Amino acid sequence: MSAIEIDVTVNGAARRWRVAPGDLLLDVLRREGYGGVKRGCESGECGACTILLDGKAVLACLTFAAQADGREVVTIEGLSPDGKLDPLQEAFVEHAAVQCGYCAPGMILSAKALLDERPDPSEAEVREALAGNLCRCTGYVKPVEAVLAAARAKGGAR
């Protein structure tokens, strides 16, 4: 099938890419250098490939690149464009919510989507937002604590 051109804003920068209609956003983002988009199960089960698409957390392994045409993508690289960590990233570090770190980009982006929409989440809402992000190392207590701490630091969290 012939290639198509898509225009995507990635982490605030305009990009034009030639993709095949069946190319997955996960593959295209990684090919274009966004290595923070992690490849895990490739079947929608682990959340490692989570990105923001127009502000919503979506799984890049279940999204065609063509679906991002004309839309805004944020990857974990976009949270610290000048090398300064986002408060959510800092909270994950401070609360020891990262061990191997493989799940962290997806988890942090799921948390960001939640906090952008709901700055004062309950613990149950944080747990629900992170439910699709699997971690083989830390468990979930510390990531949940980190998200609540980041929300509190911004004046939210109940």
Ligand code: FES
């Ligand atoms: S790689 Fe996308 S959900 Fe696991």
Ligand code: FES
């Ligand atoms: S920190 Fe290793 S998978 Fe979550």
